[in-house]
Amino acid sequence: MISPQLVQLQKQLKAGFDAHPCDLKKCSALLVQLKLGLSQAGLLPVLATPDPNMDELIFVRDILEIGAFLSIRSKDMPSFVRYFAQLQTFYTDYDTILPPSPRKDPLLGLNLIRLLTENRIADFHTTLESLRLSSEDATENRFIKHPVNVERWLMEGSYSKVWNAREEAPTAEYKFFVDSLMDTIRNEIATCEEVAYDSLPLKDAATLLFFSNRSELLAYAQQRGWQINLVAETITFATKGEEKVEIPKAKLIFANLAYARELEQIV
């Protein structure tokens, strides 16, 4: 049975979580108390039992979900990862027993976005596959659709679409990822430009890199070591000289010796 004290704490936490603006300090203090209480009651970590108590499980799930959201709000990624890992039990193993949580899809979407911003594309796809979504869901569910689209645009190179989509985030928490995502994109574009252009007018470079003012662009250009011609208002990218194709002699000799040895063995 859940002690009334814990229930009381959970109510406070929920109220604190829904309040605008959210008092992060107070909520995290409540979370610590709740987690302690849950561990003492033997509800955390969740152990496999033959007939699980539904109310208890839902109770724990609620707290963990709120914890996950709160850690994003306080920009604490490792904490989000921990909460999400704990929630996996509820989303996969107890999926058939428990009533679905309204916060599940947003959290899954957030996790996907997190993987994208950390540039872990392989993990992104593994997670996406394991969501067991029918193909309908991937295109209809707005929480999942957002990260899926973002990934597709990133891979295609339609960076402007990603940029424009940053306002379409389905929940407020997505915005916390936007900044780091934009940094990722900017670096991608910059590497593309270095190869694809000889030189670029300053104004166009700013638009391409989504900089709103010139000083930001200049600082960024300096950081990447681009040459700026202030008179002609252009950026010149350091051209890498035609790489001389060298014959990898040592490798070829080694390979040929290996063939000779093997052939010797056969004949």
Place this chain on the structure above:
Amino acid sequence: MATTDVDMKSSDDKSKKVEEPEAAPAPPTPFAELKANIALIERAVTTLEPRFTHRVLRSLTAQRRKVDDKVLRNVIEDVYSKDAAVKDSLLGWLPNAASKDDVSMEVDVSASKSTSTTEPLPETEVYLRLLLIYYNLESPTTRSSTFKLAHETIDKIQAWNRRSMDPLAARVWFALGRTYERAGELSDIRPLLLSAQRTASLRHDDECQAVLINLLLRNYLHYNLYDQADKLVSKTNFPTSVGNAQLARYHYYLGRIKAVQLNYTAAHTNLQQAIRRAPPAKTAPGFFQAVHKFFIVVELLMGDIPDRSLFRHPVLESALAGYFQIVKAVRTGSLTQFQSTLSEYRSQFTEDKTYTLILRLRQNVIKTGVRRLSLSYSRISLRDICVKLNLDSEEDAEYIVGKAIRDGVIEGKVVHEKGWLECGGGKSGYGPEVSDVFGRRIGFCLELHNESVKAMRYPLNAHRRELAAAEGAREREKELAKDIQEGDMDEDDMGDGDIF
């Protein structure tokens, strides 16, 4: 998918059928075949030669189609003496336990009864149980009792703990897996399989280990748990000494995991291995098609275009119709055709579990499109690229072209002020990478040769006879040499000795 596994096994035994000693002109009765198999198993146990058991197991699929109630009953009656407890328990699993009034085979039974005087081995019981499991699995009425039978058999095997039983045990595990899959309760069996896998690896029981790892992988992939499957693969060593049937499966599952993780090169190698190790297409069409579906998608994702002749293969032609359309769309770089094909075959792709992989192809279609344009024009405006590739805006086109240049898909420069793309000449294609490809192929051939040398089997002690023969020859030669030296050769020696 269900048919895949069955087909694979059937092919396995068909290909080896030729070697079977029972392949007499007139096909032997199922009863006689079973008796011969039991004899072989006993021989395997007494001589410690597992290959006799393997020979029996190769014919398992063919046999279990022929076997019926009557045959099983007769064999069990025949093998076990009248009052053996094992006999009653085995007979109890036959569906129609009451109908004992079948005497048609009775003569045959009593005739051969005298031969088996010793108490039958536990291996024989396991073999009979295996046949019973498959037999019960076939008919829907008895399927529920199969669970109990399979579990009881597994318990017995684990209690006996005999190494000579390993190949049989592996098959029983496989049958247990099939039982659960037929019932659609795959997730329930996972803990059991995991603990059995641990035991098998501790006992160096390669056969069981291979089967169990494959069962677990199949189990995970059925629920799309790629993470867990990947962890299992990284934590276990798949025994390479097992037969091709298990290896082909393992490579297939590995290929699927790797493809999801975007490791296309590794996936390509695994799937290729799976195809090479798989039995001929005609005998195992299900597996052949399933592997090829993934193979084609992975090849496309790598930027290659699969061979056209693949789609004319009689086994693959109809199964791969949708994939053929996708390949055509990717080859021409037409996004509209790609989208329409995708929506047309959507249900088929979802069923094959390739849908999400195919979705990833979108970028390849665009890349191919850009590449074609760059090859055909020396200078093209971004607007035209946008129109030709069906892109949403010129801005997008600029980014996409930039990315293509960076990724090395095309050579060229974007001139932003004029709004066009200047395409540079392509590479000649004769660089050091050619020797790399060549080296890889040679390496493969050499390894194939070495592997086949290693795989050759020689009968024990056969070299002694050869040695003796060689010794004799040397002796004769010596004598001949002595004769020559002494100079008393007769006409015959001169006749056949041109060399002198």
